[in-house]
Amino acid sequence: MSNILDAFKEKQTEERVYNGPKIKVGIIGCGWIAEAHANSFMKCEDVEIVALADIIPGKAEAFAKKCGIEGAKYYNSDRELIDNEKDIDAVTICTYNRQHAPCAIYALEHGVHVLLEKPMCVTLDEAVEICKAEKKSGKILSIGFQPRFDENMKMVKKICESGVLGKIYYIQTGGGRRMGIPTPFGTSFIQEDTAGLGALGDIGCYSLDMVLNAIGYPKPLTVTGFKAGLFGKKPEYLQKPEYTEVFGVDDFAAAYIRLENDIVLDFRIAWAMHCDTPGDTIIMGTEGGLRIPSTECWNGSIGGPMTIYHNIAGECVETVIPECENTEDNFDKKIRSFVDAIEFNLPTPVPSSQIIYNQAIIDGIARSSDLGREIEIEIPEI
Numbered sequence: 213m214s215n216i217l218d219a220f221k222e223k224q225t226e227e228r229v230y231n232g233p234k235i236k237v238g239i240i241g242c243g244w245i246a247e248a249h250a251n252s253f254m255k256c257e258d259v260e261i262v263a264l265a266d267i268i269p270g271k272a273e274a275f276a277k278k279c280g281i282e283g284a285k286y287y288n289s290d291r292e293l294i295d296n297e298k299d300i301d302a303v304t305i306c307t308y309n310r311q312h313a314p315c316a317i318y319a320l321e322h323g324v325h326v327l328l329e330k331p332m333c334v335t336l337d338e339a340v341e342i343c344k345a346e347k348k349s350g351k352i353l354s355i356g357f358q359p360r361f362d363e364n365m366k367m368v369k370k371i372c373e374s375g376v377l378g379k380i381y382y383i384q385t386g387g388g389r390r391m392g393i394p395t396p397f398g399t400s401f402i403q404e405d406t407a408g409l410g411a412l413g414d415i416g417c418y419s420l421d422m423v424l425n426a427i428g429y430p431k432p433l434t435v436t437g438f439k440a441g442l443f444g445k446k447p448e449y450l451q452k453p454e455y456t457e458v459f460g461v462d463d464f465a466a467a468y469i470r471l472e473n474d475i476v477l478d479f480r481i482a483w484a485m486h487c488d489t490p491g492d493t494i495i496m497g498t499e500g501g502l503r504i505p506s507t508e509c510w511n512g513s514i515g516g517p518m519t520i521y522h523n524i525a526g527e528c529v530e531t532v533i534p535e536c537e538n539t540e541d542n543f544d545k546k547i548r549s550f551v552d553a554i555e556f557n558l559p560t561p562v563p564s565s566q567i568i569y570n571q572a573i574i575d576g577i578a579r580s581s582d583l584g585r586e587i588e589i590e591i592p593e594i
């Protein structure tokens with residue numbers, strides 16, 4: 213019995229002690245999510261936030277004051293920060309999606325470790341350029357998927373890896389909200405020139421990561437995708453009616469993706485819809501099936517206890533997996549894991565070698581939708 217339970221236990225990590233100088237960090241993009249980054253970095257005694265940048269004049273300074281960051285320098289762009297802060301160790305990139313690639317590439321080219329918010333970027337071409345810059349620099353690039361640190365997400369992965377599901381051949385995933393187009397602090401999520409992607413990039417990347425990470429990120433081969441902006445022109449779906457004038461991204465996407473190892477992935481995501489859910493996440497294998505109750509797909513966890521469906525001695529049996537408790541904040545863990553990777557030269561917490569597949573699927577869905585047919589996913593050698 214203990215052997216079976218051991219399969220689900222996490223390996224103990226050894227205690228590490230860091231005696232080096234404080235890690236000097238810069239924040240690029242001082243908007244909504246930057247506050248969570250600042251708060252988590254400030255909890256690390258071995259980190260100093262030395263610089264902040266935002267292209268809106270005065271925003272970086274006002275942000276620092278609001279967050280209680282003292283002694284930092286302020287800049288009007290990512291480049292100005294990188295060019296002036298010669299001994300900075302790392303930056304965290306909290307800009308809107310369209311600025312992810314240029315900021316990450318510039319920082320890596322200047323020998324700076326990068327924590328890059330999700331989604332990795334907008335297109336696959338951009339992701340390839342980021343990966344090339346990372347490889348050339350030898351620096352750490354981690355992508356900001358804090359649900360990776362959620363205990364329930366870890367359990368999904370442990371279940372898949374334990375072998376209890378047998379050979380996995382079909383996955384259905386996604387999520388959605390009835391009225392959840394994100395415009396709480398302005399329009400950067402809904403404008404084409406800032407976000408580039410709507411629901412597909414914003415929350416689609418999370419549900420893809422949940423299942424792809426669980427099964428070891430197999431390579432995507434083909435995709436038939438659809439995306440559309442169906443609700444963003446309706447004033448009642450946005451914080452302010454005038455936002456309809458700038459809405460230019462998708463609020464719904466669906467796709468059928470073939471992965472290597474004979475696995476198919478059925479995906480749908482919505483910022484708005486006339487339904488409570490577009491379906492639970494289901495991972496089907498030859499020995500068992502896992503149902504993960506859906507959430508609104510923004511908090512990176514599960515919507516209730518998971519169930520494994522299997523057959524024991526010829527009988528259909530269900531095993532309910534109780535929800536796991538998170539004792540630490542997942543955002544704090546995302547930041548801490550990045551700092552630890554720098555200090556102790558550890559493997560990158562959320563590596564680009566995996567997330568490039570996530571981005572390739574997102575890019576494939578967008579391109580297939582534009583072309584109106586299935587496309588092959590081709591990822592060049594990095």
Ligand SMILES: NC(=O)c1ccc[n+]([C@@H]2O[C@H](COP(=O)([O-])OP(=O)(O)OC[C@H]3O[C@@H](n4cnc5c(N)ncnc54)[C@H](O)[C@@H]3O)[C@@H](O)[C@H]2O)c1
Pocket residue numbers: 240241242243244245246265266267268271288289290291306307308309311315329330331356357358397400401414
């Ligand atoms: N991990 C999470 O839970 C989470 C949550 C929300 C948002 N995000 C991601 O974080 C990113 C930012 O989202 P947000 O809601 O904070 O957006 P936001 O629009 O509130 O903030 C982005 C800021 O970046 C600044 N900026 C843009 N280009 C810049 C540049 N080159 N140099 C310096 N500053 C620049 C903008 O002026 C703006 O102030 C998005 O990619 C989003 O997907 C992640």
